[in-house]
Amino acid sequence: MSSCTKACQHEQSPYTPPDWAKGLAVIPKTRIKLAQLPTPIHSWSVPGLPDGFQLYIKRDDLTGSTLSGNKVRKLEFIFSEVLDQGCDTVITGGSLQSNHARATAVVAKELGMDSHCVLFNKDTDVNIEPKGNLLLSRLTDSLIGLIPQGNLNDAFNVYSRIFTDLSNKLQAKGKKPYVIELGAASPVGCWGYIEAFKEMIDQGLFDNFDDIVVCLGAGGTACGIGVANYLTGSKLKIHGISIGMAAVQLSLHMDEELSALGLKHPDGRTIKTAELMDLADEPGLGYSLTTESELKLLTEVSSSTGIVLDTTFTLKTYQHMMRMMKETPDKFKGNRILFIHTGGLYGLKGLDETLLTSKETNKVHCIDDFVTV
Incomplete structure (x- = not known):
């Protein structure tokens, strides 16, 4: 299957x-x-x-x-649902060196999908030298967006709004996106x-x-x-x-x-x-x-x-x-x-x-x- x-x-x-x-x-x-x-x-x-x-x-x-x-264990179930729903794009987020964003980007490309990763960083300069997880995300062609790091206690609410907005924009372009929660922390994950x-x-x-x-x-x-x-x-x-x-x-x-x-x-x-x-x-x-x-x-x-x-x-x-x-x-x-x-x-x-x-x-x-x- x-x-x-x-x-x-x-x-x-x-x-x-x-x-x-x-x-x-x-x-x-x-x-x-x-x-x-x-x-x-x-x-x-x-x-x-x-x-x-x-x-x-x-x-x-x-x-x-x-x-x-650890993220790959959760992504086994999440990406299976992505496939079952016929989605062609995934959206997620995390820190600049997010392990979750890197794993998501790699799996998405291995499955022939696009990935959008919205990453937070204290420095909002977009001219960042790619290293570590960020480098791997870019090597697998993930589309990276950068936002300033705010209060982490409000992260789920902030990202919920960002993910919804990005999902709507992608749907308007004919894509079928699937939003993966921060850290793949969801009932499926x-x-x-x-x-x-x-x-x-x-x-x-x-x-x-x-x-x-x-x-x-x-x-x-x-x-x-x-x-x-x-x-x-x-x-x-x-x-x-x-x-x-x-x-x-x-x-x-x-x-x-x-x-x-x-x-x-x-x-x-x-x-x-x-x-x-x-x-x-x-x-x-x-x-x-x-x-x-x-x-x-x-x-x-x-x-x-x-x-x-x-x-x-x-x-x-x-x-x-x-x-x-x-x-x-x-x-x-x-x-x-x-x-x-x-x-x-x-x-x-x-x-x-x-x-x-x-x-x-x-x-x-x-x-x-x-x-x-």
């Missing part, structure tokens, strides 16, 4: 949900294979891990190459991590872990994990660390997803995000801004474990988790912690100059020795 507008390298097939999720109000009819799954889970011997804790990592940074990261949870169950999730720690950008990844955990008996405790938006504000959008999915208590009350997970904020200097101490932590982890975190999401989430382990260990259900690596490595290209000039990370540009051949 396929509706691709030209030779398609991805297989689309009917989708059957896990038995425990069949009662949800929104269930995708089809799924298109984009990610390289399953991704591994393994122990993670990080420096300074507090005594008593065992740390493991789910490697969703390994879901692909140009399609690496949520299924990417409902399925990921099923994958983790098959990898021994219930027997081997007590807690899951995951970052919150637009909330879709944590929403899927939280829904799946609830539907399977709430055996684990979920910790969602919000980066950018205030957790209390982001939870309102996530509550809308839960309502659309029809997730309810036995007595009919709609379940709220705060009932599915512990929410916390880790803004640091601000969205996509990195401190000297965070850069030092980045290189400490990568040089000792070989695992490279991205500075926008996973590094700050890791930093918050380690602080919790040291200062408030009772917040965890147990001592066997699973950290979700959501990818984002292409975003490091936007940090070239920062990494090279930082006193804490100057070793990244040092040559140790010359070898005589």
Whole structure:
């Protein structure tokens, strides 16, 4: 089964949900294979891990190459719906180094579609040197629009207006656009991590872990994990660390997803995000801004474990988790912690100059020795 507008390298097939999720109000009819799954889970011997804790990592940074990261799991369901609806163009948005926008642009072009990505940046100069995710989006011919970065707590409302306006303009030109929410955080996209949870169950999730720690950008990844955990008996405790938006504000959008999915208590009350997970904020200097101490932590982890975190999401989430382990260990259900690596490595290209000039990370540009051949 396929509706691709030209030779398609991805297989689309009917989708059957896990038995425990069949009662949800929104269930995708089809799924298109984009990610390289399953991704591994393994122990993670990080420096300074507090005594008593065992740390493991789910490697969703390994879901692909140009399609690496957590977003591709969600796009498997969203782009399948795009195909089913016969759309020829997708619209989405995010930050200048958006992993989601990059993944969307790549998939769209692989399926023979156009993509429009509206990106926010503090600097509104359009003469920006393309690096990292932005470069990949441009290489796959995505049409990029730039808007000034405003209050991230209002991002969903701002983008809703922009997406509606752009969609109307494209329809007037004879196109059939499909709007993909920020971060693919939608009831359909949520299924990417409902399925990921099923994958983790098959990898021994219930027997081997007590807690899951995951970052919150637009909330879709944590929403899927939280829904799946609830539907399977709430055996684990979920910790969602919000980066950018205030957790209390982001939870309102996530509550809308839960309502659309029809997730309810036995007595009919709609379940709220705060009932599915512990929410916390880790803004640091601000969205996509990195401190000297965070850069030092980045290189400490990568040089000792070989695992490279991205500075926008996973590094700050890791930093918050380690602080919790040291200062408030009772917040965890147990001592066997699973950290979700959501990818984002292409975003490091936007940090070239920062990494090279930082006193804490100057070793990244040092040559140790010359070898005589």
